[in-house]
Amino acid sequence: MSLDKILSIGGKPGLYKLVTQTRTGFVAESLIDQKRITVGMRSNVSILSEIAIYTLDEELPLRDxxxxxxxxxxxxxxxxxxxxEKIKLEEYFFEILPNYDEDRVYASDIKKVIQWYNILHENNITDFSGDKDGASEEE
Structure with a gap:
């Protein structure tokens, strides 16, 4: 499964997998407890493949x-x-991304990235290479 089908829903913990679209929104399944929820069009939803992290040079896609x-x-x-602790999170993120923009990437952002990575890992969604070649993993 690619990051194109993985969602972060504002006000809801964890990550969700897009199940199907409806006339008024869509149905999503939690990657934490596999419960399904209906999400309306007005909800604040982010697709992981569309998220990027600020660096001093550019915006780096979350998959990278x-x-x-x-x-x-x-x-x-x-x-x-x-x-x-905030300092431990920042030290860890600095090891991964030494040129991340410390003024625009907050500790809360780092927490989300680490939490999301671990949730994806627990659900065996570990192919972050991208779908640029048109090759996507089928489930």
């Missing part, structure tokens, strides 16, 4: 940040928990 974490952790979960 996940790849850097995956390389650092040798395919495992992160060494630091998303609930760690």
């Amino acid at each position: 940040v996940f790849l850097k974490i995956q390389v650092k952790e040798k395919g495992g979960k992160t060494a630091v928990a998303h609930k760690a």
Whole structure:
């Protein structure tokens, strides 16, 4: 499954997988507890493939940040928990992305990236290479 079908829904914890679209929104399934919810068009929804992290040079797509974490952790979960102290989160993120923009990337953003990576890892969604070649993983 690609990051094009993984959603972050404002006000809801964790990540969701897009199940189907409806006339008034869509149905999403939680990657944490597999419960399905209906989400209206007015909800604040972000698709992971559309999210980027600010660096001093450019905006780096989230999939590239996940790849850097995956390389650092040798395919495992992160060494630091998303609930760690702010300084620990920033040190960890600096190891992964030394040129991230410290003025525009907050500790709360780092927490989300780490939490999202771990949720994706737990659900065996670990192919962050992208679907640019038209090759996507089928489920």
